[in-house]
Amino acid sequence: MLAxxxxxxxxxxxxxxxxxxxxxxxxxxGTLALEDLxxxxxxxxxxxxxxxxxxGKTTLFKVIxxxxxxxxxxxxxxxxxxxxxxxxxxLPQRAQVNLDFPVTVAEVVMMGRVREIGLFRWPGKSDWxxxxxALERVGLRSRSGMHIGALSAGxxxxxxxxxxxxxxxDIVLLDEPLTGLDLPAREAIFNILDELSQMxxxxxxxxxxxxxxxxxxxxxxxxxxxxxxxxDPKAAITSDALLEAYGGHLHIVSDGTVVIDTHHEGLx
Amino acid sequence: METFLTDPVAVRGLVAAIIIGxxxxxxxxxxxxxxxxxxxDALAHIVLPGxxxxxxxxxxxxxxxxxVGVLSALLINLISxxxxxxxxxxxxxxxxxxxxxxxxxxxxxxxxxGEELEHILFGNLIDVSQTDLLVIALLAAVVLxxxxxxxxxxxxxxxxxxxxxxxxxxxxxxxxxxxxxLAVVIVISLSAVGVIMVLAMLITPASAAFLLTRRxxxxxxxxxxxxxxxxxxxxxxxxxxGVASGPMIVLVATAxxxxxxxxxxxxxxxxxxRRGSAV
Numbered sequence: 298m299l300a301x302x303x304x305x306x307x308x309x310x311x312x313x314x315x316x317x318x319x320x321x322x323x324x325x326x327g328t329l330a331l332e333d334l335x336x337x338x339x340x341x342x343x344x345x346x347x348x349x350x351x352x353g354k355t356t357l358f359k360v361i362x363x364x365x366x367x368x369x370x371x372x373x374x375x376x377x378x379x380x381x382x383x384x385x386x387x388l389p390q391r392a393q394v395n396l397d398f399p400v401t402v403a404e405v406v407m408m409g410r411v412r413e414i415g416l417f418r419w420p421g422k423s424d425w426x427x428x429x430x431a432l433e434r435v436g437l438r439s440r441s442g443m444h445i446g447a448l449s450a451g452x453x454x455x456x457x458x459x460x461x462x463x464x465x466x467d468i469v470l471l472d473e474p475l476t477g478l479d480l481p482a483r484e485a486i487f488n489i490l491d492e493l494s495q496m497x498x499x500x501x502x503x504x505x506x507x508x509x510x511x512x513x514x515x516x517x518x519x520x521x522x523x524x525x526x527x528x529d530p531k532a533a534i535t536s537d538a539l540l541e542a543y544g545g546h547l548h549i550v551s552d553g554t555v556v557i558d559t560h561h562e563g564l565x
Numbered sequence: 566m567e568t569f570l571t572d573p574v575a576v577r578g579l580v581a582a583i584i585i586g587x588x589x590x591x592x593x594x595x596x597x598x599x600x601x602x603x604x605x606d607a608l609a610h611i612v613l614p615g616x617x618x619x620x621x622x623x624x625x626x627x628x629x630x631x632x633v634g635v636l637s638a639l640l641i642n643l644i645s646x647x648x649x650x651x652x653x654x655x656x657x658x659x660x661x662x663x664x665x666x667x668x669x670x671x672x673x674x675x676x677x678x679g680e681e682l683e684h685i686l687f688g689n690l691i692d693v694s695q696t697d698l699l700v701i702a703l704l705a706a707v708v709l710x711x712x713x714x715x716x717x718x719x720x721x722x723x724x725x726x727x728x729x730x731x732x733x734x735x736x737x738x739x740x741x742x743x744x745x746x747l748a749v750v751i752v753i754s755l756s757a758v759g760v761i762m763v764l765a766m767l768i769t770p771a772s773a774a775f776l777l778t779r780r781x782x783x784x785x786x787x788x789x790x791x792x793x794x795x796x797x798x799x800x801x802x803x804x805x806x807g808v809a810s811g812p813m814i815v816l817v818a819t820a821x822x823x824x825x826x827x828x829x830x831x832x833x834x835x836x837x838x839r840r841g842s843a844v
Contacts, residue, residue, distance in 0.1 A: 303735060362731045380733070387731045398598060398724050399775065399784045408721045412732040417714055444779040464732070 303416065309384065313376030315340050315468050315499040316361060322369035323353070323360045330356040333370065334524045338516070340467075341497035343490060344527075345510035348520035348542055354503035355390075357520070358470045361501070362387040374468070383412050386461030386469045391453070391476070396446040402456055403428055403441035409464035431462040435489050451482025458489050469493060471502045475509070487513060507534065569804055577698050578690035578810065582796030585757045585766065588705040590792035591712060591785045592750045593771035595743060598723050598781075602768050603653055604641070607660035608744075609751045609763035611637045613667030616685050616755070621674060626685075627700050627752055634748030637663065642744055664760075688759030688811030690800055701753045708746050719743065720781055757796065758811040765815040770795060773822040776829040791821050 316338040323331040330353040338344055346354050359365035360372060363380035364387075372379050386409070406428045407420055414420055420428075432438045435455040440448060448456065454474050461469045475483050490500050494515075504510055510517045511530040519525040519533060519542045526538040569575050596605050612630040619629020641659060645652040684692055693701075712719070722729045722739050729736050754763045770791035771784070778784040799814030806813070827834050 303733070363733065364727065364730045383733055385731060387727065389727050394725060395598075399779050399781050400720070400724060401780060404720075404780070405724075408717075408724065408728060409732075411717050411721050412734060414717070416718070420717070460728075 303412070309467070310376030313373065314338060315375060316501075317373045318370065319372075320370035321360070321367055321372050323356050323365060323367045325353075325356045325359075325365070329368075330522065331360070332523045336518065336524060336527050338499055338501070340499055341494050342516055343494050343500045343514045344502070344516040344518055345514040346501060346503045346518045346520055347505070347507055347510050348525075349544075352521045352542070354520060355472055358387060358389075358472055358501070358503065361385060361468070361470060384465070384467040386464050386466030388454070388457045388461065388469070388471045388474060390472045391450065391474075394453075396453075398445070400445055401441065402437060402443050402445055402448065403432065405445050405456055406431055406441075406459045406463050409460035409462075409466075413464070427463050427465075428459075431459040432456075434462055434492065435459045436485065449482070451478045451485060454478070454482075454486055455489065458486070458493075462493070466498065468499045468501070471500070473503055473505070475504065475506070507539075510534075569801060574691055575800075575804060577693050577695070578800055579797065581690055581693045581698055581701055582757055582800045582810070582814070583793050584701055584705045585754050586770075586792035586794070586796030587789040588708050589750050589754045589763075589766040590770035590774070590788035592708065592746055593767040594774065594781065594785050594788055595719065595723055596747065596767050597771040597775055601747075602764065604656055605747060605751065605767045606764040607641075607656045608634060608638055608748055609755075609760050610660045611663040612748070612752055612755070613664050613685065613760055614670060615667075616760075617667050617670040617674075621670070625696065625700065626755075627697065627704075630752040630755060631704075631749065633663075634752050635745050638744035638748045639741060642741060683809070684759070685755065686759050686761050687809045688755065688757050688762065688814075690757050690803075690810040693756050697756060701756070704749050704753050708749055711742065711746060715739065715742065716782075758814055759809075762811050762815045765818055766792065766795075769815070769818040769822050773825040776825050776832045791818065795821060 314337050316336075318334045318336050321331060321334040322329065330351075334357070346357065348354055356365065360367050360379060361374065362385050363382055367379065374382050374385065403425075407424065409431075410420065410424050410427065414424060429438060429441070432441050435458050437448075437452060437455055437459065440452065445453065445456065458469070474486060478486070490502075493500055502514070511534055514530065516527060517530045517533040518527045519538050521542045525541045526533040526535070570579075593605075596602060612634040615629040615631070615633025616626050617629075618633075619626050622629075637659065641652075641656055644650070644655050644659070648655070683689075718729070718734055718739055719742075721732070721734065722736060722743075726736065729739075750767070751763050754766050758766050771788040773791050774784045774788035778787055795814050795818035799817040800810050802808070802817070803810040803813040825833065828836075830836055
């Protein structure tokens with residue numbers, strides 16, 4: 298009886314792309330946050346989603362993660378509708394995590410395996426081995442017994458990445474993972490993302506940082522409720538597209554440098 | 566101490582104090598970690614009309630309290646999920662109304678209700694019957710088994726609700742489970758500390774344990790140890806001083822919390838001040 302509590306998860310259609318959206322619409326708090334998005338993300342791609350505050354980046358992640366239902370159109374994760382997928386790892390913006398919670402680094406990573414382990418079972422030896430190797434991959438194996446609150450912000454982000462690795466997520470969504478991190482901490486995270494995409498894990502990242510998106514990602518998606526452009530950075534980031542995404546907050550200096558005035562929106 | 570342990574009434578009270586001292590603080594760890602203290606207090610007051618109706622109908626008091634407790638826990642969850650009223654306001658409206666209804670029912674009945682009401686409000690372990698003890702033990706066992714069985718799911722839910730949802734855990738079901746467990750634990754604690762002070766048993770030992778530990782299973786064990794010490798010492802003191810058990814248990818629990826609050830390594834008041842980062 299209790300086994301029926303968990304909906305059976307979808308099997309993957311391996312030939313289907315990890316994410317395919319067709320005229321996808323979604324509302325957040327009653328207002329339309331995403332309008333008619335049509336795009337496809339291929340396996341192993343790294344996509345940066347760029348747009349002003351309120352552009353719907355977080356809403357898009359929540360829909361892909363199965364937390365929020367689309368209000369129209371179609372979204373397919375490996376050929377099946379959203380929800381009932383346990384292959385999506387979602388790292389929300391950091392503020393939401395309770396760092397006083399009595400839990401060790403290894404236990405946080407193990408949380409990624411809870412669904413896989415199933416009800417009424419305890420983590421076995423192979424589960425702890427997966428946790429260890431996930432922590433190894435993000436360079437934090439030596440910290441596994443420490444309290445989560447004792448780590449730096451960058452290390453905490455890596456712990457959540459390890460959690461997604463232990464979850465064996467095929468799609469990893471990161472919402473503003475670099476905010477407040479220094480350069481070495483950012484580099485450490487990019488190295489992990491490189492490894493993930495080599496293992497054909499699909500990585501989507503929401504960011505305000507256009508330069509970063511252009512330099513470090515295969516694909517850039519410009520979003521402002523509607524999909525303004527998607528493609529490789531050179532093709533997607535045009536001054537027209539930027540103007541459409543950011544409107545009056547965009548200033549193009551004579552030498553081609555782009556300045557986005559985000560202060561009006563209280564960003565950063 | 567000897568007369569205390571040879572009196573069968575006192576021994577029943579002692580066993581009840583130990584059982585309640587274990588199970589209530591263990592579940593209380595989730596109440597503390599999820600910031601549900603107000604909810605717990607409200608639920609404790611809400612069961613009052615259930616107790617009174619059971620009393621008037623001649624049912625075991627625990628049964629009445631349990632039915633009302635579980636139903637209102639689920640009802641509050643439903644209301645706050647379907648209206649735009651903030652959860653704490655909704656709880657406040659429901660719980661004071663239920664408490665008032667309970668008091669009104671007791672007054673309506675007339676006659677001599679003073680002592681019974683006092684026991685419900687403030688708790689009295691000396692009053693625990695053989696049947697009560699059996700029911701308390703049985704319910705406590707069920708609660709502990711469920712806490713262990715769903716440990717990893719409840720832990721994820723308490724730590725990160727978004728993660729639990731993303732992993733497609735049955736979040737709504739688990740939340741309801743926690744509320745039902747909370748109602749059960751409150752009801753079995755009533756005989757020890759009463760409606761007014763159940764909250765102390767739920768959150769005081771767990772809060773002290775929170776300051777001392779960095780892992781949830783250990784926090785639960787430490788909370789249970791504090792709960793048992795509070796229950797047993799409080800009962801003994803109430804026996805010796807001729808005071809109701811509830812207040813004494815709460816006072817001992819609070820004294821433990823006070824000591825921990827001052828001296829806890831790393832997170833106590835004194836070590837915080839030493840580091841120059843006063844709370």
